[in-house]
Amino acid sequence: MKREIPLFLTAAVGLFMILSFFVPHQAVSVPADFLQQSAIIIVAFGIVLGGANLLRVNLEAVVRRQPGWTYKLVLIAGLVVTVTLGLIEGRDFQAAGTRSTWIYDQVYSSMSSAMFALLAFFIASAAFRAFRIRTTEAALLAVAALIVMMGRVPLGGVLTAGLPRELRVETLAQWILDVPQNAANRAILIGAALGVMATGLRVILGIERSYLSGED
Amino acid sequence: MQHRAGLTAAVVLVSLLALPARSQVTAVSGAPLVVVPEPAAAKPPVPAPVPGALQAPRPARGLTWKDVPDDAGRAVELSWESSPDDGTQLVDGYHLMRSESPGGPWTLVDSVTAGVATCRDQSTSLRRDLAHFYRVDAHGPGGVTPAGSVTGPAIASSQWFNRTRWSVLLLTMLFFGFVLFFIQSVQGEGGKPFLRRIPGIDAIEEAIGRATEMGRPVLYVPGVQDIDDMQTVQALIILESVAKTTARYETPIKVPVSYPIPFTIAQEMVKSGYVHAGRAEQYDPESVQFVSPEQFAYVAAITGVMMRDQPGAHIFLGAFFAESLLLAEAGYATGAIQVAGTANADQLPFFVVACDYTLIGEELFAASAYLSGEPKLVGSLQGADLMKIVIILLVVVGCALESFGQHGLTQWLATQ
Amino acid sequence: MSLAAFFERLDRRWIYVIMALMVLVPLLWPLNLPLEPSPPVRAYHDVIAALSPGSTVLMSCDFDPASRPELEPMTRTTLRQLFRQHCKVVVVVLYPGGARLVDEIVQEVARENRQVEGVDYVNLGYKAGNEAVMVLMGQSIAGTFPRDYNGRDVTGLPIMQSVRNYSSCALLVSLSVGYPGTKEYVQQVQGRFHIPVIGGVTAVSAPTLYPYLQTGQLSGMLGGMAGAAEYEDLRFERGMASRGMDAQSLAHLFIVLCIVLGNLAQWERKWKETA
Numbered sequence: 007m008k009r010e011i012p013l014f015l016t017a018a019v020g021l022f023m024i025l026s027f028f029v030p031h032q033a034v035s036v037p038a039d040f041l042q043q044s045a046i047i048i049v050a051f052g053i054v055l056g057g058a059n060l061l062r063v064n065l066e067a068v069v070r071r072q073p074g075w076t077y078k079l080v081l082i083a084g085l086v087v088t089v090t091l092g093l094i095e096g097r098d099f100q101a102a103g104t105r106s107t108w109i110y111d112q113v114y115s116s117m118s119s120a121m122f123a124l125l126a127f128f129i130a131s132a133a134f135r136a137f138r139i140r141t142t143e144a145a146l147l148a149v150a151a152l153i154v155m156m157g158r159v160p161l162g163g164v165l166t167a168g169l170p171r172e173l174r175v176e177t178l179a180q181w182i183l184d185v186p187q188n189a190a191n192r193a194i195l196i197g198a199a200l201g202v203m204a205t206g207l208r209v210i211l212g213i214e215r216s217y218l219s220g221e222d
Numbered sequence: 223m224q225h226r227a228g229l230t231a232a233v234v235l236v237s238l239l240a241l242p243a244r245s246q247v248t249a250v251s252g253a254p255l256v257v258v259p260e261p262a263a264a265k266p267p268v269p270a271p272v273p274g275a276l277q278a279p280r281p282a283r284g285l286t287w288k289d290v291p292d293d294a295g296r297a298v299e300l301s302w303e304s305s306p307d308d309g310t311q312l313v314d315g316y317h318l319m320r321s322e323s324p325g326g327p328w329t330l331v332d333s334v335t336a337g338v339a340t341c342r343d344q345s346t347s348l349r350r351d352l353a354h355f356y357r358v359d360a361h362g363p364g365g366v367t368p369a370g371s372v373t374g375p376a377i378a379s380s381q382w383f384n385r386t387r388w389s390v391l392l393l394t395m396l397f398f399g400f401v402l403f404f405i406q407s408v409q410g411e412g413g414k415p416f417l418r419r420i421p422g423i424d425a426i427e428e429a430i431g432r433a434t435e436m437g438r439p440v441l442y443v444p445g446v447q448d449i450d451d452m453q454t455v456q457a458l459i460i461l462e463s464v465a466k467t468t469a470r471y472e473t474p475i476k477v478p479v480s481y482p483i484p485f486t487i488a489q490e491m492v493k494s495g496y497v498h499a500g501r502a503e504q505y506d507p508e509s510v511q512f513v514s515p516e517q518f519a520y521v522a523a524i525t526g527v528m529m530r531d532q533p534g535a536h537i538f539l540g541a542f543f544a545e546s547l548l549l550a551e552a553g554y555a556t557g558a559i560q561v562a563g564t565a566n567a568d569q570l571p572f573f574v575v576a577c578d579y580t581l582i583g584e585e586l587f588a589a590s591a592y593l594s595g596e597p598k599l600v601g602s603l604q605g606a607d608l609m610k611i612v613i614i615l616l617v618v619v620g621c622a623l624e625s626f627g628q629h630g631l632t633q634w635l636a637t638q
Numbered sequence: 639m640s641l642a643a644f645f646e647r648l649d650r651r652w653i654y655v656i657m658a659l660m661v662l663v664p665l666l667w668p669l670n671l672p673l674e675p676s677p678p679v680r681a682y683h684d685v686i687a688a689l690s691p692g693s694t695v696l697m698s699c700d701f702d703p704a705s706r707p708e709l710e711p712m713t714r715t716t717l718r719q720l721f722r723q724h725c726k727v728v729v730v731v732l733y734p735g736g737a738r739l740v741d742e743i744v745q746e747v748a749r750e751n752r753q754v755e756g757v758d759y760v761n762l763g764y765k766a767g768n769e770a771v772m773v774l775m776g777q778s779i780a781g782t783f784p785r786d787y788n789g790r791d792v793t794g795l796p797i798m799q800s801v802r803n804y805s806s807c808a809l810l811v812s813l814s815v816g817y818p819g820t821k822e823y824v825q826q827v828q829g830r831f832h833i834p835v836i837g838g839v840t841a842v843s844a845p846t847l848y849p850y851l852q853t854g855q856l857s858g859m860l861g862g863m864a865g866a867a868e869y870e871d872l873r874f875e876r877g878m879a880s881r882g883m884d885a886q887s888l889a890h891l892f893i894v895l896c897i898v899l900g901n902l903a904q905w906e907r908k909w910k911e912t913a
Contacts, residue, residue: 024394028387031380032350035294039774046767049448049483056482059512074530097789100738110738115703118735121518122544122704126661126889127654128551134645134653134896135554136575138904148901152894158841158864160671161887180676188848191567194583195849196613198565200397201587202452204606207401209455213598214590296777333800335692342805346778447817516735518704543816544704544842555650568846636829 013212020210060085150186154179278365279307282316282339282358285369287376290342295350295380301340302369305360308336317359317366318343324355324372331356343378350378389635396612401605408601415600422561423592425579426460426537429559430467433534438558439474440464441533443524443549444488445540445564446517448481453565456587457540458487463593464537465495469504476527477510480520485512521545525552538562538577539586542569550576563589642907645899653896660892664884671884675868678851682836682858682865683872685809686716691724693808694801696779696833698823699740700733700814705840709813711866711879712838713743716811719873721751726797727759728807730783732771732818737764741787756786756795763787768818772826776804804831813838820847824855838865 019041026038064078072078092099092106099106139145156162157179166174208214282302290297300318307313315335319328320343331343341358348354353375359368408415433440442464444457461477468475477492479485489510496505513523525548528536536553538546539562546562546569553560554576562573563581573580581589584606591599620631675683689695697716701709720727729744731737744761753759762783765771774782779801780792792798800806810833812820820837824847828835834857839847841862850856860869863886866879 028384028391029382030292030294030384031382032294042770042773043767045450046770049450050766052482053515054482056485056512056515059482059485060514063508063511077526100741100787107738114735115706115739118516118518118702118704119706121522121548125544125547127657128547130653130657130889130893130896131650132547132551132554132572132575133893134900137897137900139901140904148897152897155890155894158862159887159890160673160867160883161891163674164671176674176676183845183848184852187845188852191846192849194565194567194570195846197610198567198583198587200606200609201565201584203397204401204602205452205456205587207398208599208602213405213602214459332802332806335690344777344803344805346781544840568842 009215013215017210017212020206024210057085150182154182157182276312276362276364278367279305279312279360279362281305281367281369282360283369283371285356285358285371285373287356287373289377289379292381292384292386293378295378296348297342297344298348298354298356298376298378299340299342300356300358300373302358304337304339305367307360307362312362312364313360314362315360316341317361319357319359319368320348321355321357321372322353324374328357336362348378350380353377393609393612397605397609400608401602404604404608405598405601408597408604411597415595415597415604417588417592417595417600417603420581420585420588420592422563422579422581422585423589425559425561426464426593427467429535429537429561429578430464430471430473432559434471434473436534438532438534439476440468440535440537441524441527441531441553441558442475442477442537443540444477444479444484445538445542446480446520446545447541448515449483449487451541453539453541453586454481454484456590458484458491459590460539460593461488461491462495462498463590465492466499467495469496469499469501472501472504474506475509476531476533478513478520478524478527479510480513480515480517482512485510517543517545521548524549528553528556528558532556533558536560536577538564538573539581539589540564541566542573547572547576553577640903640906640910641899642903642910645903657889657892660888661885664888665881668881669884669887671887673868673871673880673883675872676865678859678861679865679868679872680858681851682838682860683719683869685834685836685857686719686723686811689720689723689725689808692726694726694728694797694806695720695809695811696775696804696807697727697729697811698813699729699731699743700736700812700819701739702733702735702815703739705815706739707878707882708840708863708866709815709838710739710743711863711870711877711882712813712860713740714747714877715866715869715873715875716813716838717744717747718751718875721747721753721758725808726801728779728797728801729759729761730771730775730779731762731764732768733815734764734766737787756790757797760792760795760797761787762792769822769826772818772823773830776827776831778803779806804833807833809833810835811838812836814843815840816843819843820856820859821850824850828855841865 022034023038023041026034029035061082064082067078068075068082088106088109091109095104095106098104101107137144137148137151139148153175156165157175157177162175162179166176171177205214282305284303286301288299288301290299302316305313313336315333316338317330318332318334318341320331321328329347331345332341334341343356354377355372355374356376357369357372359366361367430440442461444461445451445454447454449455465475475492477488479488489507492510493502493505496502513520527533529552533556536549536558538549538560542549542564543566546564550560550562550573560577561579561581562577563586564570564573565583565586567583570580570582588603591603616631616635620635623629623631697720699709699713717727729740731740741761741763744759748755748759762779763786765783767774771782780798783792786792786795804810804827810823810827812823812835814820814837820835820839820843823835823837827833835855836858837847837856838860839862841864844859844861844865847856847859851859860866863879863882867883870877870880
């Protein structure tokens with residue numbers, strides 16, 4: 007029964023939600039809306055579970071003085087301080103001048119931007135290493151990459167300004183984006199969508215059941 | 223008796239003469255069922271025009287209603303003939319008024335600008351299967367002029383099937399049919415069904431082997447999305463196979479997870495892997511850790527694990543976004559072997575460039591079938607492959623038809 | 639020392655230093671390179687330009703501080719164009735971590751254009767739920783967002799008196815960094831509710847939206863900082879994105895050089911092995 011009930015629920019709810027796409031009648035659409043909203047609430051409550059686990063694991067590491075415990079202490083302090091301040095400041099915690107806003111602007115916003123900015127450095131080192139022309143396909147890839155990279159910035163337009171419009175790098179880049187890239191993207195999207203549908207169907211019908219508890 | 227009959231006839235005759243005129247009606251939606259001029263008492267008194275001031279616009283006419291099809295009785299479509307003053311400065315727009323009786327009281331439902339002669343009542347106060355009456359008022363700088371008549375009873379009714387989605391239903395049923403047929407068929411054949419080799423999936427065991435030789439753990443990242451993303455579900459399913467292999471090789475595994483629900487499932491997957499490998503006692507509950515749903519906090523934690531613990535193999539399977547290059551490039555710097563797989567097409571280039579093996583799109587979804595070889599799972603892959611052929615044929619036929627100016631197939635496939 | 643040997647020994651941090659200089663120098667000493675707006679950007683601009691004064695536009699700003707350089711310029715320029723055309727703007731946020739940033743941008747641009755909150759524009763704030771929220775707005779925007787970002791009841795706001803759902807809006811503008819975002823709006827909203835959709839996305843996501851642009855499901859698109867800069871150019875503005883394009887130009891040139899040099903080194907090694 008431990009596995010049968012979840013499997014039954016998965017099948018019933020999954021098939022019902024598929025049905026709701028085709029049946030607009032309120033007998034189906036009203037419960038479907040309720041289920042969607044319930045899912046949002048359940049997922050939101052899951053954050054509590056995650057936060058509790060985070061605190062437990064990191065507190066244990068601090069108490070036992072495991073390697074890197076000082077960083078875990080910083081994590082715990084950040085979590086506790088942010089949550090406490092948010093609770094104290096209440097509904098207006100996002101208003102200008104509050105401490106929560108200060109944390110958002112000076113800490114979260116800055117660190118988030120810094121992490122994203124790392125991509126610039128990594129793409130340079132990845133490009134240096136990875137765009138090696140060893141085969142015809144690799145050559146096509148490298149040439150397309152060069153054209154699109156230069157075509158998407160004004161410098162490319164300046165360098166090819168003397169050429170006829172059809173041969174300028176920005177025109178070629180736009181053609182690559184509009185035609186071959188579009189075609190390949192569509193194919194991957196369709197394939198991935200079919201993969202998602204097949205996996206979803208397997209989960210709904212209980213064919214794929216290892217996600218439940220893993221114990222057969 | 224005769225006297226009474228005559229009196230009755232006279233009363234009826236006088237009543238008929240006193241009744242307001244009725245407009246032409248039809249019994250089906252698309253025209254008013256009843257058009258009833260408003261009782262004179264209900265009309266607001268028209269103020270005397272002020273010399274030099276703009277006049278109130280002349281009224282709109284011919285208001286008709288239609289139940290919006292293929293919905294849950296939540297909308298009614300109204301259309302009317304514009305005021306003769308439409309297009310001049312006398313008309314700013316129209317107010318759509320609604321009541322539950324022909325005489326009012328009237329509630330403003332919606333407003334449209336001048337030049338527009340249709341409106342859809344989709345307000346939450348519209349009750350299905352209940353009769354409503356509508357009136358359209360022209361308004362402008364000179365005032366508001368109600369229409370001379372109302373329309374109704376308009377009833378928004380719900381339908382049992384959205385007819386614009388026939389094509390989706392047909393293709394969905396076809397797909398389900400293919401999958402179920404091949405599942406049955408492959409099960410019936412017996413033995414291990416054929417699947418073409420997917421180097422990325424073969425590389426997973428090789429990667430775990432390399433990590434074992436180096437005496438270093440395996441890092442498994444199941445994506446940054448929550449359990450509602452199928453890629454996360456698939457990544458967690460594959461995690462069991464990976465955990466089983468690492469248990470067999472006695473190699474530690476580390477699984478940082480970004481959301482709480484996948485975290486609990488990941489714990490079960492890893493535990494199950496160890497149990498199936500016969501190494502239940504070696505399972506470490508802290509090998510799976512909840513990190514953060516925040517994308518860059520998650521990747522910062524993982525790169526920290528990479529730098530400190532120096533895993534010998536990195537396996538990135540699931541949904542990834544901007545952090546994909548950060549993970550892959552930071553991982554490359556540690557010298558680990560890297561296998562990645564995602565259906566997010568925009569992140570594939572980064573994985574292809576920085577990882578040793580990449581599973582592209584649906585190869586990720588084929589992984590569980592590939593690793594287990596289970597006939598039911600392989601059958602579903604075959605069903606999906608046949609569906610792809612159907613889609614290719616549709617694309618070819620559709621392109622040919624469009625080239626010849628035939629839009630029927632395209633229109634039928636466009637859903638609402 | 640051969641080229642191959644040199645690059646093999648080269649510490650990757652030198653690449654990082656040069657990249658940093660390529661980005662920093664043009665920010666300090668701008669090159670003012672000319673911009674040529676691409677067709678998707680022109681389409682984005684033209685769709686907004688065709689709106690009548692008084693139209694209501696729903697703007698979904700789904701990004702966070704990390705993607706600020708690409709999406710903030712798009713947001714500012716779009717808001718300016720909408721305000722200058724006397725359109726009413728209803729802003730929603732579906733991306734966690736972005737609500738505060740979006741509000742800051744909206745308030746600043748509104749102040750600049752002397753718009754009155756609650757009358758000319760409103761920020762309804764963040765709502766969790768991804769696609770479910772998008773679909774719920776099709777029934778009632780006020781029902782989905784009963785309170786605005788500042789906690790006020792939206793039914794009392796003048797701008798919301800004429801806004802019920804998507805049918806009350808002439809246009810949906812989706813500025814997004816990932817999920818949920820423009821793709822989900824096209825899939826869930828555009829076809830179902832028949833509202834024109836234009837989008838602004840990061841450069842990485844732009845290629846995946848080209849199929850929708852080609853079919854007309856998306857009526858216009860800004861792709862990354864380049865798209866934002868081209869849009870600023872169309873609006874005769876020189877904002878954050880335009881200034882950033884000089885830096886991006888040199889950064890791209892550097893990456894092209896890295897690719898070329900890496901291949902030269904590889905060919906030299908091969909030539910030496912065969913020789």
